[in-house]
Amino acid sequence: NAGVTQTPKFQVLKTGQSMTLQCAQDMNHEYMSWYRQDPGMGLRLIHYSVGAGITDQGEVPNGYNVSRSTTEDFPLRLLSAAPSQTSVYFCASSYDRGLIYGYTFGSGTRLTVV
Amino acid sequence: DQQVKQNSPSLSVQEGRISILNCDYTNSMFDYFLWYKKYPAEGPTFLISISSIKDKNEDGRFTVFLNKSAKHLSLHIVPSQPGDSAVYFCAASGSHDMRFGAGTRLTVKP
Numbered sequence: 001n002a003g004v005t006q007t008p009k010f011q012v013l014k015t016g017q018s019m020t021l022q023c024a025q026d027m028n029h030e031y032m033s034w035y036r037q038d039p040g041m042g043l044r045l046i047h048y049s050v051g052a053g054i055t056d057q058g059e060v061p062n063g064y065n066v067s068r069s070t071t072e073d074f075p076l077r078l079l080s081a082a083p084s085q086t087s088v089y090f091c092a093s094s095y096d097r098g099l100i101y102g103y104t105f106g107s108g109t110r111l112t113v114v
Numbered sequence: 115d116q117q118v119k120q121n122s123p124s125l126s127v128q129e130g131r132i133s134i135l136n137c138d139y140t141n142s143m144f145d146y147f148l149w150y151k152k153y154p155a156e157g158p159t160f161l162i163s164i165s166s167i168k169d170k171n172e173d174g175r176f177t178v179f180l181n182k183s184a185k186h187l188s189l190h191i192v193p194s195q196p197g198d199s200a201v202y203f204c205a206a207s208g209s210h211d212m213r214f215g216a217g218t219r220l221t222v223k224p
Contacts, residue, residue, distance in 0.1 A: 004157070031210075033211070033212070035214070040123075040216055041216060042116075042118075042120070042203060042214045042215050042216035042217050043158070043203065043205075043214035044214070045211050045212070045213065048210065048211050050210055056210065058211055059213075090157050090158070092157075097146075097207055097210065097212075098148075098160075098207065098212060099145075099146040099148075099163060099165075099207055100163060101160060101163075102148050102150065102159075102160025102161075102163060103150075103158075103160065103212065104160075105157030105158050105159070106157050107155070107156055107157050108155075108156075108157055
């Protein structure tokens, strides 16, 4: 029972580099989201998807791209890393809107941009 | 703008006593409210939810109360146990997304 798998767990990037954070779920969930967690700010929504081929922006989408070509995968791309993107990133999925049973979260990716 | 606020960054209670965690929201369009628990180096895990048409939902030691007129919800944990020590996030669901508060770190002392 893998649930939501995020890779890598840790990453250090130099300013200006690009990278993709991977997220995969094996629960056939339609809803998937990306959040970032910063001290004192809680979890802030970056992008979300309500199904394959459909994505939308959340609260803090600037500097990030997403795509949803399959139900299982929802990668998050950093186009040109900046120190302000240093954060812990969480991917989440849910069967519906996550109202009754909540979201299932991955264990996170800790990203440092130097 | 933070639509979901947890104004207490931390809370410390004695084992066996009640823990009360509070949360306020500003958007009256939210229709579901949830609580998550998070241990270090792990993702948040879902605890309990409540629909906006209810004012109370109970699951074992955990009870969530919703006061829509005050735009306020609270999580009661009774009795508190040392294993409950974690960061607790409240969340509110809009049309297709979920907004989270900043979290409250609960410490339960033996």
